[in-house]
Amino acid sequence: MIKAIVTDIEGTTSSLSFVKDILFPYAREHLAEFVTRYCTLPEVKAALVDVEQIVGRSLSLEAAIEQLIDWSDQDQKLTPLKTIQGLIWYAGYHQGHFTGHLYSDAVAGLKHWHEQGLKLYVYSSGSVNAQKLLFSHTEWGDLTPLFSGFFDTRVGAKRETCAYQAIAEQINLPAADILFLSDIKEELDAAKSAGFATYWLKTRR
Numbered sequence: 001m002i003k004a005i006v007t008d009i010e011g012t013t014s015s016l017s018f019v020k021d022i023l024f025p026y027a028r029e030h031l032a033e034f035v036t037r038y039c040t041l042p043e044v045k046a047a048l049v050d051v052e053q054i055v056g057r058s059l060s061l062e063a064a065i066e067q068l069i070d071w072s073d074q075d076q077k078l079t080p081l082k083t084i085q086g087l088i089w090y091a092g093y094h095q096g097h098f099t100g101h102l103y104s105d106a107v108a109g110l111k112h113w114h115e116q117g118l119k120l121y122v123y124s125s126g127s128v129n130a131q132k133l134l135f136s137h138t139e140w141g142d143l144t145p146l147f148s149g150f151f152d153t154r155v156g157a158k159r160e161t162c163a164y165q166a167i168a169e170q171i172n173l174p175a176a177d178i179l180f181l182s183d184i185k186e187e188l189d190a191a192k193s194a195g196f197a198t199y200w201l202k203t204r205r
């Protein structure tokens with residue numbers, strides 16, 4: 001019996017266009033200035049070390065910024081990029097430049113399942129901070145209390161079975177008791193290989 005639901009964000013609870021046409025361009029526009037200004041902040045510093053680890057060599061600040069912008073243009077789901085995007089979106093949400101988009105039927109579904117006693121979790125390539133920002137700045141108010149936990153790429157990539165095994169372990173439920181919702185077939189296949197029940201959401205813009 002399903003006891004927990006893990007949901008993707010982009011294309012599942014929220015529109016592709018909100019992420020691709022609002023969030024990503026906002027982060028890209030502010031990336032160089034943000035990283036230059038905050039490069040000594042521990043979280044930014046650690047992300048820059050991760051960039052160097054991924055490319056396998058040390059980089060000047062300018063080269064690291066260029067690399068991050070390049071990854072952003074390619075929509076690479078890499079943890080340091082996702083961390084920095086999340087930090088930049090903080091200002092966007094708090095200054096009222098945008099609110100987190102959610103489909104109204106997704107909100108209704110999440111509230112209904114929560115009332116039924118199902119545990120709800122998010123698993124997105126967006127950083128945990130970014131996920132919390134999105135769900136706490138919605139036209140329905142702060143929806144983060146609906147969720148029992150949040151997972152990002154630090155648990156593994158979304159197309160890899162081991163990520164779902166790690167999530168099941170952390171949720172502390174057998175994989176068969178967990179339903180994963182996504183718009184991406186490869187993510188659902190990876191979750192299914194880990195023993196999850198899956199449901200494919202039709203993509204809506």
Ligand SMILES: CSCCC(=O)C(=O)COP(=O)(O)O
Pocket residue numbers: 008009010011019023077082085123124125126127130131134158
């Ligand atoms: C947390 S909102 C931004 C989502 C994001 O950065 C992204 O790459 C979308 O990934 P998802 O796994 O939600 O499809």
Ligand SMILES: [Mg+2]
Pocket residue numbers: 008009010011012182183184
């Ligand atoms: Mg998705």
